[in-house]
Amino acid sequence: MTTKLRLNFDNKFIRTLPGDPEPLNFRRQVLGACYSKVLPTPVSQPQLVVYAWEVAQLVDLSVSACDSPEFAQIFAGNALADGMEPYALCYGGHQFGSWAGQLGDGRAINLGEAVNAAGKRWTLQLKGAGPTPYSRSADGLAVLRSSVREFLCSEAMHHLGIPTTRALSLVLTGDTVIRDMFYDGHPKAEPGAVVCRVAPSFTRFGSFQLFAARGDLTALKQLVDYTITTDFPHLGAPCPAVYLQWYTEVCRRTAEMIVHWQRVGFVHGVMNTDNMSILGLTIDYGPYGWLENFDLNWTPNTTDASGRRYRFGNQPSIAFWNLGQLANAIFPLLETDDISPLQAALNTYQQHFAEGWQAMMASKLGLQQFDPASDYDLCTDLLTLLQSVETDMTIFFRRLALLDSHADTSDDAQLMAPLLEAYYLPEQLTPAYQAQLGAWLRPYLQRLRRDGLPEAQRRQNMNAVNPNYVLRNYLAQVAIDQAEQGDFSKIHELLELLRHPYDEQPDKRHFAAKRPDWARQRAGCSMLSCSS
Secondary structure, eight states: OEESOOOOBOOHHHHHSOBOOOOSOOOOOOOSOSEEEOOOOOOSOOEEEEEOHHHHHHTTOOHHHHTSHHHHHHTTTSOEETTOOOEEEOOEEEETTEEEEEOOOSSEEEEEEEEOTTSOEEEEEEESBOOOTTOTTSOOBOBHHHHHHHHHHHHHHHHTTOOBOEEEEEEEEEEEEEEOTTSSSOOEEEEEEEEEEEESOOOBHHHHHHHHHTTOHHHHHHHHHHHHHHHOGGGOSOSHHHHHHHHHHHHHHHHHHHHHHHHHTEEOSOOOGGGOBTTSOBOOOSSOEEOSBOOTTOOSBGGGTTTOTTOGGGHHHHHHHHHHHHHHHHGGGGOOSOOHHHHHHHHHHHHHHHHHHHHHHHHHTTOSSOOHHHHHHHHHHHHHHHHHTTBBHHHHHHHHTTOOTTSOOSOHHHHHGGGGGGBSOGGGOOHHHHHHHHHHHHHHHHHHHHHOOOHHHHHHHHHTTSOSOOOOHHHHHHHHHHHTTTOOHHHHHHHHHHTSTTSOOGGGGGGGSOOOGGGSSOTTTSOBOSOO
């Protein structure tokens, strides 16, 4: 079935790169190919839940087109617009530090690449649209709860200023999907859903790793050359020297992304190499979460509960490790036995991250720039304090802007009064803790006075980087609970709220409150599984 909905598809990826010659859709190892053509699985009763009008604009879709009946048909997988040529990507990856071999798009299907009126290329991808040759033993489907989280988080991250894939739409399928959410032998039927994700490219570190692992340097070179020509054209014609420049830029972009994650307290949860975007975008929103109480050791992923490989404080070093695996993959293309230039490029990640982290922390504290002589200890001492009692990270930094740098600092309790809203357990605010916090606040206020910014300007600067609203884990769960009962109003309300995360929005202040006690241990509010 073809519809009249018009998008300008050119599908350069499948026109340029080697594809799987097997036309049938069955699970298998796919050799020498970057993709397999595959059609989405039709669903029984598509129902549009929500779409993001800003993302629709990226691909030149009008509001009337998004409101049309055929929009839901297309973005549930029941129909194809003119020019769509669906395919699933072939890639491998390291999962929790171990090489997993071929993985690929097991439940994601690219509809094609649309070029908008400004000449910008956007790939449209359905997640949960049915099995592909890469589905292994899974069904290729997705449930509503994970789809709500993916849709809202994609857009929340964008509006926070964090590099990310985007989400165009969320569509209910009318079918149920069987999932064992806790992998404890209690499966149940859940409503199925499909999210349309949008990004310039969905190429991952693992896309290059698989060809390198198989010794297929011809296909590896084709993919690297295509990626540079299409997504990094400013680097010039592909050659060994440009490969090195390209890799260096990937390191820089990845460092910038991780700095942003640490800025807002975002924990990805599954930083496998197949979940790392070559463009430095946050990709694959599975068991993610935001820090409620500040904890460097927290991970939202139940699968990672024992090892905590992907905990909040470990994200910078995991990104470095993942980049090292990408370096191993592309090394054969450099036409040299000398690994030192590649190692030097990899080390730029550490430099970019360190510089970015310092600038980020200075901005969160309202400082004009980072002074290593005083600010390194100021920052590290604060992170130790935040973790010593249950402290809401988002609220603490937002309230920190309210401090008066010229206030009387003689009384610990009075000094910390503007921050009280950030603490979960008042009984933890012992005289000893108050003394410790006061011992940090006094030199901090002194540092602000030395910086010399007017109070109003400092507060404005801090509020521009310390969000008032994030997609708190319990808020997403409330939206999911209501959606599973057929009420989508909370999804729409949260989407609108998260479009302006740094604004006060006085009528929405309840969304900036601490996690309620009922959500402390509830599934979906504290930790999540990979089930979807």
